[in-house]
Amino acid sequence: MPVLVMKFGGTSVANLDRIRRAAKRVGVEVAKGYDVIVIVSAMSGKTNELVGWVNETSPLFDAREYDAVVSSGENVTAGLMALTLQEMDVPARSWQGWQVPVKTTSAHSQARIEDISPDNITAKFNEGMRVAVVAGFQGISPEGRITTLGRGGSDTTAVAFAAAFGAERCDIYTDVDGVYTTDPRVSAKARKLDKIAFEEMLELASLGAKVLQTRSVELAMRYKVRLRVLSSFEEQSDEAGTLVCDEEEIMESNVVAGVAFSRDEAKMTLISVADRPGIASIIFGCLSDAGVNVDMIVQNISEEGRTDMTFSLPTDQVGRAEKALGELKSSGGLNFSDLDTELDVAKVSVVGIGMRSQSGVAAKMFKVLSDEGINIKVITTSEIKISVLIDRKYMELAVQALHDAFELEKAA
Template identity: 90%
Template sequence: MPTLVMKFGGTSVANLDRIRRAAKRVGVEVAKGYDVIVIVSAMSGKTNELVGWVNETSPLFDAREYDAVVSSGENVTAGLMALTLQEMNIPARSWQGWQVPLLTNSAHSQARIEEIPTDNINAKFGEGMKVAVVAGFQGLTPEGRIATLGRGGSDTTAVAFAAAFDAERCDIYTDVDGVYTTDPRICAKAKKLDRIAFEEMLELASLGAKVLQTRSVELAMRYKVKLRVLSSFEEQSDEAGTLVCDEDEIMESNVVAGVAYSRDEVQMTARSVADRPGIAAIIFGTLSDAGVNVDMIVQDISEDGRTNMTFSLPVDQVSRAEKAMGAIKGTEINYDDLVTDTEVAKVSVVGIGMRSQSGVAAKMFKVLSDEGINIKVITTSEIKISVLVDRKYMELAVQALHDAFELDKAA
């Protein structure tokens, strides 16, 4: 039988009624002749509750025990989903990560998937099981311990299973009915896309769009897994949702596919840094060693042997960055001051059409200029342009760019 992977996020399995609704969707696919692998998240809010208990019990916790606790939410959902399917006379069985086994490395709380052997689940399919309900977000380390894949890891679990079992498709059920040109809460004209290329989705996910976890899109692109993003709360047709697929499967791409934003950004500037070879390597090597994720970087023109080094980073990593920079001041590098601006946001336009059409950056900058929005930092890639602006102008920037690139007409 062909295999289909269906993933249900926390809001889709938030209570027993929603689990029953999700189970009915699984039943529809079983009736079509699929062997189905269902990946489930913990019920909405449960992982946060479990993390809170860990922090309250042991602020400097053992990561191995953290994983043992926080992975339990998915186990509960998997068991309830299997029971619900059995009540519908659908042969189903729940699977925890170690039972598959989903094999990971030893990086607890941020584990990477190494391998998913298919023998155990395929053997059960051969014996008549129609649905394997797998607890997402978790796996088994070489030491035999439970490891979790990081927040949002159930998306990655689903794509990895789709790749391992050569599934026809991986359907991600969530609380939105697809991928939009931008956040509909910010821009009322945002439009759902029927299809989007892997590369575009990867950029949007990394730039703030929270529909799919970045790692899941990376995996899908690497293994050519067709992803479909669907709402678990609406009636579905075969053409529902948004298909994330290879660029070749899209007839004609718009120059810009979407506008993304992130309000959790900080701009940090080391002022009057001694400008000599190796300074950038010292600064950003130090920040990397401290676990700081630097994004946008700008270095001013050197004057009298001194320069300013500006970069952006997530707001929750500011104290870590300040501590790391303070540790090297006066020893490995010299700078006058470290200035932090927490009132900034990142706004980005993304589209594979940028490869073949010039003028996108000029148009973007003109639109922002016309709205009186000053650009602090700029970074680009082949299919993306990002700018850092004052946070108070973020929504205005998103709306203006969405209008300027006529994304309300996107197909």
């Protein structure tokens, strides 16, 4: 039998009625002749509740026990889904990560998948099981302890299973009906994409689009796993949702596929830093050690051997960055005159594989923002994206103006 992977997020399995609805979708695929691997998240809100219990019990918790508690939400969903399928006369059973096994690193709460052995599940398929319901987000460490994969770990689990089993496709069921050219809540003209290339989806995910978790898209691109993003709450057809696939599968596409944004950005500038070899390594090594995720980086022109270094980071990491750089300065490891922080900025990006072969996208983007009176603070580019940092109050205006200028409401 061909294998299909179906992943259901927390909102899709939030209660027993939604689990029944999801199980019916699985039953349809079984009737088509698939052996199905279902990856489930914890019921909506359950993981946060479990994390809260751990923090209340032990503020300085043992990370191994944290994973043992937090992973239990997926176990409950997997068991309930298997029971529901059995009531529908579909041969199904639940699997926890260690039973598969899903082998991971030992980095508790942020483990990475190292190997998935298909042998145990394949043997059960050969014995007549039609659906393996696997608890997402979890695995087992070399030491034999339960691990969890971090935020969005069930998406990563689903793609990893699709790769390990050579699945025909990996369907991700969520509370949206696909990938849009931008957030429909910001632009009413946002259009659902029928197809999007892996690279475009990876950029959009990393730039703030929350439809798919970045690690899952990276994995799909590496192993050429075709992903389909679908709504759990709408009637489905074979053409429903958005297919995330290899660039070669897309016949025609717009130069720009989408506009992404992130409102929770901050800008920091180290003023008057020595302009010498190794200074960037010192600055960003210090920030990395402090767990700060730096994104856009700009170094100003040097003057009399001094320069300014500007970078962006998530707003919730500003305190950590200020503390780390302050300690570095006081220890004599770095000399700068001042540290300027802006908390009211946002990042807006245009993304598209068509930018590789067509010039003028940057010029058009900057002209659009200029016409709207929006000042650009920082610019970074890659082969298929251009990102700018602007005042947060202009973020929605910028997204709408760019969406209109690049005519993203129209199909290619």
